[in-house]
Amino acid sequence: MIEVALTQRLGAFALDVGFTAGAGITALFGPSGAGKSATIAAIAGLSRPARGRIAIDGTALLDTEKRVFVPKHRRRIGLVFQDSHLFPHLSVRHNLLFGRWFSPRDARGIALAPVIAALGIGHLLGRRPATLSGGERQRVAIGRALLSSPRLLLLDEPLAALDRERRLEILPLIERVRDEFGVPMIYVSHAMEEVARLAADVAMIENGRIVGQGTPSAVFGPQAASVGEDRFASASVLNATVAGEDDAYGLTELRHPAGRIWLAERGGAPGRAVRVVVHATDVTLALARPQQMSVRTALSGTIAAITAGGGPLASIAIALDGGDRLAALATRKAVAELGLKTGDAVFALIKTVALDERMIG
Amino acid sequence: MIALSPEEWTAVRLSLLVAFTGTLASLPLGIFVAYALARWRFPGKMLLNGLVHLPLVMPPVVTGYLLLLSFGRNGPAGRFLDEVFGIVIAFHWTGAALAAAVMGFPLMVRAIQLSFEAVDTRLEDAAGTLGAGQPWRFLLVSLPLALPGVLAGAVLGFAKALGEFGATITFVSNIPGETQTISSAIYSYIQQPDGDGPAFQLMVIAIAIAMLALIASELLQRAALRARKQPA
Numbered sequence: 117m118i119e120v121a122l123t124q125r126l127g128a129f130a131l132d133v134g135f136t137a138g139a140g141i142t143a144l145f146g147p148s149g150a151g152k153s154a155t156i157a158a159i160a161g162l163s164r165p166a167r168g169r170i171a172i173d174g175t176a177l178l179d180t181e182k183r184v185f186v187p188k189h190r191r192r193i194g195l196v197f198q199d200s201h202l203f204p205h206l207s208v209r210h211n212l213l214f215g216r217w218f219s220p221r222d223a224r225g226i227a228l229a230p231v232i233a234a235l236g237i238g239h240l241l242g243r244r245p246a247t248l249s250g251g252e253r254q255r256v257a258i259g260r261a262l263l264s265s266p267r268l269l270l271l272d273e274p275l276a277a278l279d280r281e282r283r284l285e286i287l288p289l290i291e292r293v294r295d296e297f298g299v300p301m302i303y304v305s306h307a308m309e310e311v312a313r314l315a316a317d318v319a320m321i322e323n324g325r326i327v328g329q330g331t332p333s334a335v336f337g338p339q340a341a342s343v344g345e346d347r348f349a350s351a352s353v354l355n356a357t358v359a360g361e362d363d364a365y366g367l368t369e370l371r372h373p374a375g376r377i378w379l380a381e382r383g384g385a386p387g388r389a390v391r392v393v394v395h396a397t398d399v400t401l402a403l404a405r406p407q408q409m410s411v412r413t414a415l416s417g418t419i420a421a422i423t424a425g426g427g428p429l430a431s432i433a434i435a436l437d438g439g440d441r442l443a444a445l446a447t448r449k450a451v452a453e454l455g456l457k458t459g460d461a462v463f464a465l466i467k468t469v470a471l472d473e474r475m476i477g
Numbered sequence: 478m479i480a481l482s483p484e485e486w487t488a489v490r491l492s493l494l495v496a497f498t499g500t501l502a503s504l505p506l507g508i509f510v511a512y513a514l515a516r517w518r519f520p521g522k523m524l525l526n527g528l529v530h531l532p533l534v535m536p537p538v539v540t541g542y543l544l545l546l547s548f549g550r551n552g553p554a555g556r557f558l559d560e561v562f563g564i565v566i567a568f569h570w571t572g573a574a575l576a577a578a579v580m581g582f583p584l585m586v587r588a589i590q591l592s593f594e595a596v597d598t599r600l601e602d603a604a605g606t607l608g609a610g611q612p613w614r615f616l617l618v619s620l621p622l623a624l625p626g627v628l629a630g631a632v633l634g635f636a637k638a639l640g641e642f643g644a645t646i647t648f649v650s651n652i653p654g655e656t657q658t659i660s661s662a663i664y665s666y667i668q669q670p671d672g673d674g675p676a677f678q679l680m681v682i683a684i685a686i687a688m689l690a691l692i693a694s695e696l697l698q699r700a701a702l703r704a705r706k707q708p709a
Contacts, residue, residue, distance in 0.1 A: 188605040218608030
């Protein structure tokens with residue numbers, strides 16, 4: 117159990133956050149400049165907040181009231197930076213072993229061999245960081261942090277500097293690390309897909325404050341109410357289970373109380389619980405179950421709220437049958453012409469091609 | 478072509494001894510001061526920075542006279558060294574090494590400080606989160622990464638030490654076989670009616686040593702940088 121409560125002034129920006137993190141992955145989610153990295157720096161001991169308390173399993177690493185400040189090298193908190201920051205003068209092997217040289221003998225819980233196997237970096241051991249690709253560097257960086265046998269692993273936007281292909285390659289490795297090594301992790305990101313896929317618990321941060329914490333669907337659901345500055349960032353998370361695969365067409369069928377969701381990728385074994393991220397711009401509303409249309413996914417629900425400002429767009433929150441909330445964006449004109457109002461029964465149509473492997477987890 | 482007399486050889490040997498000793502003895506302190514100036518914030522930092530760089534802008538004679546006042550037989554530091562350790566450095570080759578070290582120090586510190594500043598502080602942060610305390614972060618991360626700059630600084634200091642004249646002659650005079658370096662030997666020969674030949678020879682040697690030092694430092698730096706890019 118990790119407890120974090122911090123107050124810090126950074127120029128004109130005020131950070132005032134409080135949250136807890138348990139086992140598995142806790143995501144710290146928010147837009148750029150919200151205070152995510154400042155929070156991570158304070159937890160790792162790279163900065164010294166004016167007021168606050170940080171504790172792991174009841175042991176204080178920072179307690180300004182009791183004048184406790186454990187320096188970074190005694191915290192045993194691993195940190196993976198966005199740009200890996202491997203030691204350029206050391207080989208991959210020595211980068212990996214660096215933390216082990218300093219960890220107390222009785223705390224070396226994580227050994228080299230399983231880490232190398234889990235991250236698939238055995239063939240890189242003799243190389244220098246300068247000769248590695250971005251994805252390889254990041255895998256080594258995760259291994260390096262893990263091998264210091266940390267009590268907590270912080271990942272500060274570890275995939276942000278990578279392209280889509282590399283992200284898809286590393287996401288399952290992070291899941292593997294989560295499941296195999298049992299180190300609690302705080303995962304910082306502004307990518308909802310990554311967070312929904314990896315984390316069971318999300319703390320949402322905005323303007324230096326935590327504005328919500330809970331499961332991905334609970335935290336991302338209420339977002340439907342606001343027409344944000346960036347309409348492409350608005351999305352919701354649905355909880356579904358894998359029903360089976362349609363081998364003839366290469367599709368995966370996901371079961372949701374509100375209907376079937378088709379996915380144009382492999383989705384894993386039947387019965388597996390998955391979270392699906394649906395962008396509000398990919399949702400179309402229909403008053404009747406559609407016929408003679410290419411869209412295969414139609415989820416039933418009722419309109420919970422319609423929010424429209426002075427602009428051309430309206431944000432519609434749909435309470436799906438079975439409990440999840442889905443955000444949809446439509447023009448005000450469409451809302452008026454269809455006569456949509458709160459309480460109406462609707463079908464939410466989602467193009468299968470808009471959902472890929474990144475969207476589920 | 479170059480046939481040196483025993484006295485001239487002595488001056489060359491003494492120059493090298495003085496410059497090597499001065500450089501090597503001041504290098505650890507130079508690295509420490511450079512790191513402190515590059516990384517730490519502390520009261521009196523401006524003052525330290527000024528003190529380090531003062532010999533660069535002060536007349537060398539003034540530096541030499543200050544050394545004489547403090548490290549001479551009657552100076553406080555000189556008396557302390559004499560009474561406690563039995564070391565006399567005034568009018569001794571070790572005094573020449575001290576003068577050379579003081580005069581080369583600003584150049585050395587400057588180059589090393591720049592290379593420490595070029596080391597990404599995030600690498601030190603990374604080493605810290607991996608459990609390395611300050612001394613280990615310095616030894617395993619900052620110093621190896623700043624090594625090319627440390628070499629450059631040492632060579633600059635060495636070159637300056639070789640050519641040092643004003644402070645040396647003021648502090649330890651110009652005693653053949655004890656404190657007469659290439660520079661002060663050339664000065665002596667120029668004062669003599671038939672000294673042009675030996676002065677010219679020593680001048681060629683001085684240029685050759687300086688050139689060799691610069692080439693050596695360039696090669697060392699390249700090797701250090703190459704090692705980082707190649708597979709181990």
